[in-house]
Amino acid sequence: MTNPNGRFGIYGGQYIPETLMNAVIELEEAYNHYKNDPQFNAELTELFNEYAGRPSRLYYAAKMTDDLGGAKIYLKREDLNHTGAHKINNVLGQALLAKKMGKTRLIAETGAGQHGVATATAAALMGMECVVFMGEEDTKRQALNVYRMKLLGATVIPVSTGTATLKDAVSEAMREWTSRISDTHYCLGSVMGPHPFPTIVRDFQAVISKEIKRQIMQKEGRLPDAVIACVGGGSNAIGSFYHFIEDKDVRLIGCEAAGRGIDTFETAATISTGSVGIFHGMKSYFCQDKFGQIAPVYSISAGLDYPGVGPEHAWLHDMGRAEYVAVTDEEAVGAFEYLARTEGIIPAIESAHAVSHAMKLAPTLDKDKIIVVTISGRGDKDCAAIARYRGEDIHE
Amino acid sequence: MSNIAKAFAGGKAFIPFITCGDPDLETTAAVVRAAAAAGADLIELGIPFSDPTAEGPVIQGANIRALKGGVTTDKIFDLVRELRRDVTIPMVFMTYANVVFSYGAEKFISTCAETGIDGLILPDLPFEEKEEFQPVCKKHSVDLISLIAPTSANRIAMIAREAEGFIYIVSSLGVTGVRSEIKTDLASIVNVIRENTKIPCAIGFGISTPEQARRMSGLSDGVIVGSAIIRLLEKYGKDSPEYVGEYVRQMKQAVRIAMMK
Secondary structure (H helix, E strand, O other): OOOOOOEEOOEEEEEOOHHHHHHHHHHHHHHHHHOOOHHHHHHHHHHHHHHOOOOOOEEEOHHHHHHHOOOEEEEEEHHHOHHHEOHHHHHHHHHHHHHHOOOOEEEEEEOOOHHHHHHHHHHHHHOOEEEEEEEHHHHHHOHHHHHHHHHOOOEEEEEOOOOOOHHHHHHHHHHHHHHOOOOEEEOOOOOOOOOOHHHHHHHHHOHHHHHHHHHHHHHHOOOOOEEEEEEOOOHHHHHHHHHHOOOOOOEEEEEEEEEOOOOOOOOOOHHHHOEEEEEOEEEEEEOEOOOOOEOOOOOOOOOOOOOEOOHHHHHHHHHOOEEEEEEEHHHHHHHHHHHHHHHOOOEOHHHHHHHHHHHHHHHHOOOOOEEEEEEOEEOHHHHHHHHHHOOOOOOO | OOHHHHHHHOOOEEEEEEEOOOOOHHHHHHHHHHHHHOOOOOEEEEOOOOOOOOOOHHHHHHHHHHHHOOOOHHHHHHHHHHHOOOOOOOEEEEOOHHHHHHHOHHHHHHHHHHHOOOEEEOOOOOHHHHHHOHHHHHHOOOEEEEEEOOOOHHHHHHHHHOOOOOEEEEOOOOOOOOOOOOOOOHHHHHHHHHHHOOOOEEEEOOOOOHHHHHHHHHHOOEEEEOHHHHHHHHHHHHHHHHHHHHHHHHHHHHHHHHHHO
C-alpha cells in the first residue's frame, strides 16, 4: 500500500533532520533486501513461533457472545504472546534486521512500557545493548514495566521534557539517534515516524491479520464482518486490518482513546479531534492548536496517550476504508472489568478500548455476524491504575 | 543577488540565533537591535515549537518559556514588521515544518515576504521533502535554506546544487547545544559544497567561544551561534540586550580575525 516515495496518499513522508537521512535510507535498503530473503524470513518465523509463541489463538468468546446477544465475538489473543503484547512481533523483526545491518545497540521509546519491555527482551536475546526512553509520568504509571526492562538489562531514561509522556519519549529517542547513528538502530514501536518505519512496522505486525484470516476460515469458513482494534500510533490495528484491506465487506474499526471525552481537552482521540499536520517525521493527523503547536493529550492508557496517528490510518480514514471511533476512559475501564468477569481474560487497558466498542456493536448485529476483536496485550500492568481509578489504593 | 547574500558580501558572517518571545517579544526586539548594532550580519529568529526535536536542552527551554509567555506566529510577524522600521540586515526564520504547514504555506511564506523575512530554516524538512514549501518560497522570493550534516556524505553535492541563500552546515551529530570540541571533518564537507555551488555556507551547532568562531569561520563563510546566546537570555532575562550585544561584538571580532588570516 506504500507509494514508492513512502507515502500513503498524502500522508507519511520523511520529515526528519538531514543528520538522519542516510540512516533511514540505509534502513530502507536493508529492509528491501531482507524482506524477500528466505533465510531472514525463516529466522523470523522461527523466532515468532518458538520464542514469541505464535500463532496467537483466535478464541471464540462464547459467554461474551451470549451475554451481548448479537454477533459472534472472537478474540485475537496477542496478550498471550511472550512479553504479553503484540509489540514483540515488530521488535523481533526490527532487532533481527538491525543485527543483520551490523548494529549493536537498540534504542526505543515506550508509553505503557510494553514496547520498551519487548525491545529490552529482544536485545537480551540477541546480545545487543538497549536504551529505552520513557516519559517520567509514564515511569510512575507503569513502574512494574520499568523494573522489567531493567531486569532484562536495559537502561531506562525517564524523559521530563514537555508533557513527560509518549510523545516526549519519541522526541528524545529521535534526538538520541541523531547523536549516535553508526552502531544504533532506533527500534520505533508503532506504525509512525518517517518512512520506512510505518511500512516496516506494519509488515511485521501484519502477521496478526494473516493469522486471523486463516483461523477464521478454519473455524467459520468465511471472513469476519468486522475487525476491531485499539489505535494509539496504530500498530496492532494496522496489523489486524492489513490482510483485510482488500476485502471490502470486512468493516475495519479503530478505537481511539477519548480520555475524559472528545468534547474535553483531556483526550487523545487524534482522528476524531485532530487535524492534518507534520510531526515526528510524518504527515498525518495530530492534536494541535491553530498555530501548529502539538496539544497535550490525555488518556488513562499510557499506550494510547499520543497526539498523532500512523499515516496509513490517516489514509484509510480519508478513503473511508476504516472507521475510527472514540472510547472514553470510563467505557474502557468498564470493558476491562467486563472481560475479566465474563471471559476470565484481563486485557490491557489499551485493548479494553476495542472491547468496549465490540460491546456496543455486537448487540446491534444479527447472530450470524462475526466480529474479531484484537486483544493487543494483557492487563496485569494496569491493575494498580484501574484500582486507583475505582478509588482503591493498592501497592504493586 | 538574494538579500541573504549581502550578509556574506563584507566577509565572514556572524549569525546569532534568538528564540522569539524568550522571555517576551519586547526583549527579543531589543536583543535583535543590540546584536545588529554590535555587528551581526544576519539574524536567525526562532519561532518556538512545542516539540523541537532538533534542539538540545538550552533551546528547548527557550521554546517552552516563549510559548508559556503566549507567543504566537501572528505576534512574531508583528514583531518583524516593527523591527523592519530600522533593522536592515537580513533576517531568517528558524522553525519546524508544522508551524509553516498549519499556518498555511502560502499565507505563511507570503507574510514572510511582506514583513521582510528573507529565508526559512526548517530542520525537519530534508531535501526529499522540500517540495512541500519550495514552490511557494520561490514564488515569494523567500530562500529555503538547506542543511548539510556530518552524515550527509554522498548527499552533499545534490543538496548544494539546489541550495539557496546560504547553506547551514551542522557541525556535529546530535542536537543543538554548546560543545567543547567539534570533531567533524568540516573542511572536506566545505570542499564538496564549493565544487557544487557558489552560495555561501555557515557552520552552526556547538559553537560558543570566540576561538571556535575564529576556527569555524576560517573553514567556511560564517558561523551561527544559538545556545550560547540563549544562555545569556536565560540568565539575564529582560536585561539581556547589553550582554548579547557585548557577546556579539566579541564573536564578530573573532570572525574578522579569521578573515584577515
